[in-house]
Amino acid sequence: MQQLLDLVKQAHVSGDYQPLVDLIPYARVLGVQCECYGEEVIFRLPARPDNIGNPTIPAIHGGVIASFMELTALFQLTLQLPQPGLAKIIDFSLDYMRAGLDRDTFAICHISRQGRRVGNCSVLAWQERKSKPIAQARAHFLLDTDKES
Amino acid sequence: MSEMNDYNARCTRFLHAQPHMQKLGIRLIKAEKNAATLVLPVQSQLISKVLDTYLHGGVLTTLVDAASSVSTLCALERFELCPTLDLRIDHMRTPVQSQPLYVSAECYRVTRSVLFTRASVYQESPSRPVAYAIATFMRPGDGNTDSAFRAMIEGGNDAATA
Numbered sequence: 001m002q003q004l005l006d007l008v009k010q011a012h013v014s015g016d017y018q019p020l021v022d023l024i025p026y027a028r029v030l031g032v033q034c035e036c037y038g039e040e041v042i043f044r045l046p047a048r049p050d051n052i053g054n055p056t057i058p059a060i061h062g063g064v065i066a067s068f069m070e071l072t073a074l075f076q077l078t079l080q081l082p083q084p085g086l087a088k089i090i091d092f093s094l095d096y097m098r099a100g101l102d103r104d105t106f107a108i109c110h111i112s113r114q115g116r117r118v119g120n121c122s123v124l125a126w127q128e129r130k131s132k133p134i135a136q137a138r139a140h141f142l143l144d145t146d147k148e149s
Numbered sequence: 150m151s152e153m154n155d156y157n158a159r160c161t162r163f164l165h166a167q168p169h170m171q172k173l174g175i176r177l178i179k180a181e182k183n184a185a186t187l188v189l190p191v192q193s194q195l196i197s198k199v200l201d202t203y204l205h206g207g208v209l210t211t212l213v214d215a216a217s218s219v220s221t222l223c224a225l226e227r228f229e230l231c232p233t234l235d236l237r238i239d240h241m242r243t244p245v246q247s248q249p250l251y252v253s254a255e256c257y258r259v260t261r262s263v264l265f266t267r268a269s270v271y272q273e274s275p276s277r278p279v280a281y282a283i284a285t286f287m288r289p290g291d292g293n294t295d296s297a298f299r300a301m302i303e304g305g306n307d308a309a310t311a
Binding site for chain 1: 173
């Protein structure tokens with residue numbers, strides 16, 4: 001856990017959050033990337049053959065899009081926590097709006113409330129433009145994970 | 150489409166056709182009318198040496214989506230490629246990375262346009278669920294499933310082997 005805390009600290013100083021993302025094995029498998037624009041953090045899921053679920057369109061696997069969005073929320077919360085730690089997911093709810101085509105996908109997370117114990121997040125994912133989202137999600141995370149088993 | 154084996158073959162071909170399922174080694178354990186069970190095996194690409202608290206980080210979501218989708222194959226007379234409309238997952242306990250993750254999904258209601266599924270994720274026992282999920286899928290309507298893909302999933306005499 002100490003390594004995580006150090007990484008979060010380093011990331012805040014350097015502005016490079018990629019080492020933090022690479023800490024989660026599945027984020028590495030998917031190829032999730034993290035780009036900062038001022039205080040805005042945008043996550044990118046580069047197009048790659050391994051992420052395809054529907055070979056006929058072809059389209060990205062629905063679960064890949066969902067997981068990417070869940071990871072986006074997790075990282076955003078981790079970056080914002082006053083005391084760094086990895087938040088723990090309580091629930092996740094996703095609307096699929098358009099097929100995720102075989103191209104780069106972007107996601108941004110808005111934290112609508114960050115309490116002492118629970119964080120409320122909404123995540124938007126798009127490909128060609130933000131005003132045409134491919135999916136939107138809501139998630140709750142437990143923040144004081146040390147006290148729960 | 151009454152033999153249990155037909156469900157098994159259809160679901161297995163469906164999983165084989167998806168590169169991401171191959172990448173994760175997600176495979177079918179059992180398929181029967183309206184229901185299917187899948188497993189995500191323990192694998193080094195998903196093991197974190199640094200974090201042992203939050204282990205599968207997101208991969209559970211992929212597994213649930215896959216299983217819910219596969220269960221729709223066991224509820225329809227012919228294969229239809231149904232996109233997911235909505236997916237909701239409640240996480241009850243943290244899975245451990247040293248054990249496989251199982252998911253049993255059931256397609257419990259089929260209407261003309263929509264399919265409803267529920268799924269539970271577990272490790273050592275189905276009575277100790279890690280997560281529950283519900284999802285809805287849209288039926289594509291007549292003629293909107295790629296006919297070559299359908300033939301491949303349904304198998305049959307002249308279909309190419311997957």
